[in-house]
Amino acid sequence: MTNAKSTPGRVKRTPLTVRNRLSVKDKEPGYVYRIVNDTDDRIAQFQEQGYEIDQKNAGKVGDKRVDSGTGLGSVPSFSVGQGTKAVVMRIKQEWYDEDQRAKLAYVKSTEETLSKDSKADYGSIQTT
Numbered sequence: 009m010t011n012a013k014s015t016p017g018r019v020k021r022t023p024l025t026v027r028n029r030l031s032v033k034d035k036e037p038g039y040v041y042r043i044v045n046d047t048d049d050r051i052a053q054f055q056e057q058g059y060e061i062d063q064k065n066a067g068k069v070g071d072k073r074v075d076s077g078t079g080l081g082s083v084p085s086f087s088v089g090q091g092t093k094a095v096v097m098r099i100k101q102e103w104y105d106e107d108q109r110a111k112l113a114y115v116k117s118t119e120e121t122l123s124k125d126s127k128a129d130y131g132s133i134q135t136t
Contacts, residue, residue: 032096034064040104046085046093057107059097 032041041062044054051061063084085093099107 032062036098038101039098040101041096041098043088043094044097045088046095051095051097054097057099058103059099062096062098 032043035041042054042059044050044059055061061084085095088094
């Protein structure tokens with residue numbers, strides 16, 4: 009029988025059950041971060057909505073990665089699989105909160121249209 013010895017300098021193994029590949033490290037307070045796939049015009053759409061590309065965190069996504077972030081032109085990106093690249097983007101917390109309030113108001117208004125009395129040929133509609 010041989011004795012298994014740990015190799016000095018070996019990185020500690022991360023169990024698959026706790027692995028979160030798409031987490032962003034070193035987040036700056038006051039910002040909300042998001043990973044955006046670089047497909048179609050998604051990066052430009054997010055920029056129009058107030059998001060900015062986080063230049064410093066492109067290589068700090070996820071736990072341990074075999075492949076590191078690479079620059080695609082001037083935009084630092086990383087592989088998310090199947091030939092797709094992604095970019096770390098961020099938006100100011102106050103703008104994010106404002107957007108979330110607007111989304112909630114829209115959802116509430118559409119739900120209100122469902123709960124209004126509706127007239128039917130027969131019977132009635134009730135929501136609980």
